[in-house]
Amino acid sequence: MNRTDFYIDDHAVLFACLTERAIKAFGNRGRMAVIEGVSIYCRERGLRMAMRCLADGEPLSGKNYVLYGEWADERGWSKSVRVATNPNLRTNMTVCGWCDTWKKYDLLKYGAVYCDWADENLVYGFNPELKLVMGNVMSRSDGPCEFDWVSCTFEDDAEAAAMAARRAELIPRVTKDFLYHTAHVLSAFRRVFLLSFGLVEGRALVDGALARYGELLGDEKIAALEEESRKNFLEV
Numbered sequence: 001m002n003r004t005d006f007y008i009d010d011h012a013v014l015f016a017c018l019t020e021r022a023i024k025a026f027g028n029r030g031r032m033a034v035i036e037g038v039s040i041y042c043r044e045r046g047l048r049m050a051m052r053c054l055a056d057g058e059p060l061s062g063k064n065y066v067l068y069g070e071w072a073d074e075r076g077w078s079k080s081v082r083v084a085t086n087p088n089l090r091t092n093m094t095v096c097g098w099c100d101t102w103k104k105y106d107l108l109k110y111g112a113v114y115c116d117w118a119d120e121n122l123v124y125g126f127n128p129e130l131k132l133v134m135g136n137v138m139s140r141s142d143g144p145c146e147f148d149w150v151s152c153t154f155e156d157d158a159e160a161a162a163m164a165a166r167r168a169e170l171i172p173r174v175t176k177d178f179l180y181h182t183a184h185v186l187s188a189f190r191r192v193f194l195l196s197f198g199l200v201e202g203r204a205l206v207d208g209a210l211a212r213y214g215e216l217l218g219d220e221k222i223a224a225l226e227e228e229s230r231k232n233f234l235e236v
Contacts, residue, residue, distance in 0.1 A: 046125020
C-alpha cells in the first residue's frame with residue numbers, strides 16, 4: 001500500500017462513516033461528539049500551520065493562513081474561483097471532491113457535518129484573532145461554497161496572483177498527503193469517541209466505521225491508516 005493510494009475520497013468517506021456510526025448509535029449525543037471531533041481535528045491542523053509559519057519568522061496573518069494550508073488538490077478534484085480581493089478576499093468553491101465523493105456513496109447528509117464546522121475551526125487553530133465568514137455551503141444547497149476571508153485583503157488581482165505563485169512554491173514543504181490527513185481524522189475521532197462513550201462503545205464505533213470504510217474503498221487500506229494514526233499530530 002502506497003501513500004499515493006490515498007486521496008480526497010479516503011478522507012471524505014472515513015469522516016462520513018465515523019459520523020454515520022455515531023449519529024445512528026447515539027443520536028444527538030453522537031452528533032455532538034462528531035462536532036467535537038471535527039473541531040479538534042481542524043484546530044490541530046491549524047496549529048501545525050501556525051507552527052510552520054512562526055518557524056519561518058512569518059506573522060499569523062490572514063494571508064499566511066492561505067499560504068500555509070496543509071493540503072493541495074494535485075488531481076484537480078475541486079475547483080475554486082476568486083470573487084473579490086478587497087475589502088476582503090472572497091472565494092467560491094464551485095466543484096468539491098468531498099461533496100462528489102459523499103454523493104457517490106450516498107453519504108452526503110453525514111459528510112455535510114464536516115462543512116458546518118471545519119473551516120472556521122481551521123482558522124481558529126491557526127490564529128483565534130482571524131475571522132472567516134462562511135456563506136452558502138455546497139453540501140447543504142445547490143450553489144457553491146462561499147468563503148469571505150475577513151482577515152485577508154489584497155490591493156488588486158496582481159497582488160493576489162503573486163501570493164498564489166508563492167503558495168505554489170511552498171506547497172512541497174507545508175502540505176501533507178491524504179494518508180496523513182485521513183489518519184489524523186481517525187486519531188481525533190477515536191480520542192473523542194473513547195472519552196464520550198467509553199472504551200467499549202467508543203471502540204465499537206471506530207471499528208464499525210473502519211469496516212464500512214473498507215467495504216467502500218478497500219480493506220487493505222485499514223492497516224496503513226491504523227499505523228499512521230499513531231503519529232503525534234501536533235508535531236510538524
